[in-house]
Amino acid sequence: MLGLATPFANPMWQALARETDLATQLICSGANEIGRADYTSHGRYATAQFGFANGLERLGKLILTSDSLLAHGHPLSDKDLRAKGHSISRILDEAEAVQLSRGITPHYIRPTHAIAAQVVVSLDDFSAASRGRYANHASLLGQQSPYEPTRTWWKNVCEPILVEHFHGTKREQRAVQDSSAVGQILGQVGTALHFHEDGSVVTDISRASLMTHEREITQKWSRFYSLLHARWLAELFADLTRQAGYTPGSEFFLGHYERLATLRVADKYLRNRRTWPLV
Numbered sequence: 001m002l003g004l005a006t007p008f009a010n011p012m013w014q015a016l017a018r019e020t021d022l023a024t025q026l027i028c029s030g031a032n033e034i035g036r037a038d039y040t041s042h043g044r045y046a047t048a049q050f051g052f053a054n055g056l057e058r059l060g061k062l063i064l065t066s067d068s069l070l071a072h073g074h075p076l077s078d079k080d081l082r083a084k085g086h087s088i089s090r091i092l093d094e095a096e097a098v099q100l101s102r103g104i105t106p107h108y109i110r111p112t113h114a115i116a117a118q119v120v121v122s123l124d125d126f127s128a129a130s131r132g133r134y135a136n137h138a139s140l141l142g143q144q145s146p147y148e149p150t151r152t153w154w155k156n157v158c159e160p161i162l163v164e165h166f167h168g169t170k171r172e173q174r175a176v177q178d179s180s181a182v183g184q185i186l187g188q189v190g191t192a193l194h195f196h197e198d199g200s201v202v203t204d205i206s207r208a209s210l211m212t213h214e215r216e217i218t219q220k221w222s223r224f225y226s227l228l229h230a231r232w233l234a235e236l237f238a239d240l241t242r243q244a245g246y247t248p249g250s251e252f253f254l255g256h257y258e259r260l261a262t263l264r265v266a267d268k269y270l271r272n273r274r275t276w277p278l279v
Helices: 011-034 043-072 078-083 088-101 114-127 135-139 149-165 170-186 205-241 256-263 267-272
Strands: none
Touching: 011 043, 011 205, 011 256, 043 088, 043 114, 043 149, 043 205, 088 114, 088 205, 114 149, 114 205, 149 205, 170 205, 205 256, 205 267
């Protein structure tokens, strides 16, 4: 091991430490931002997608290069990593292929829920330079880009969340009643000017009030369905590298899975914890 007394001074150990930290912090940034994103702060939607997309990409590629280290004794080359591209769905598929080829059965498995799948669709669009990454610049030509990140996230992720977790519930009934009361009280003396994520202009106070109730639901469940992917990758990385860190010749893997422990938690934390990482 490069003749070093401990793995901690090994550049390989340090590189893995930095990369796992970076992936974790990017994902946690995405969780924090999507948990605050609403119609008053559209930029948080794009910031959240930036954190999730980059964090999941780096964690997925970390799994792929770790697999190469274990199988061949060397990491993926820079050329190989670049060839993987930025498609989140492709990287997740390749990570799952590693899981299957090694017979790993992680405690937290790859999410299959339809809304979780739509999270990946949105992140793929956001990551692609020809689609979401520069959608606002494309819209400067005078016609709305179909890949604008806030609109697509709302359509792909938030609307299905409202259908599944809000519409037809007692909470929605109370929200409608409360919003109607707010409109009656303030409608005669106040005005509203807000911008819905779908691009529409909102001037009705009752509607704006109801939108606030809706965002409490979309923030919570957007965070949950996004973090499901991160939790699975974190669990897969842990299962892939945990034992290797105690194996002669691959001590540079020692302990890095612990840096991802904040993502390997029960559903209740993914749903309800507002501040990430969990410290």
